[in-house]
Amino acid sequence: MAQTAVPSTSAAGERPAPVGIPLREILPWAVFAAVLGAVLIYFVGAEQGATSLIGGTWVHEFTHDGRHLLGFPCH
Numbered sequence: 001m002a003q004t005a006v007p008s009t010s011a012a013g014e015r016p017a018p019v020g021i022p023l024r025e026i027l028p029w030a031v032f033a034a035v036l037g038a039v040l041i042y043f044v045g046a047e048q049g050a051t052s053l054i055g056g057t058w059v060h061e062f063t064h065d066g067r068h069l070l071g072f073p074c075h
């Protein structure tokens, strides 16, 4: 007989109440992670040439390996 970490039924045959996911607590962190991810994708994938917001090539050089790893066109 297979055993699980959480019993599916109690001795009386009742199932435990499911644990709710607190969306109101998760939403600000999800938005923050999405914005941070978008900024990272921008700097890795598009911060070069005509779309560059920061002068010089240090951002391009800093994210160069990540650009190649993720398959963004580079050189």
Ligand SMILES: [Zn+2]
Pocket (backbone or CB within 6 Å): 064, 068, 074, 075
């Ligand atoms: Zn390159």
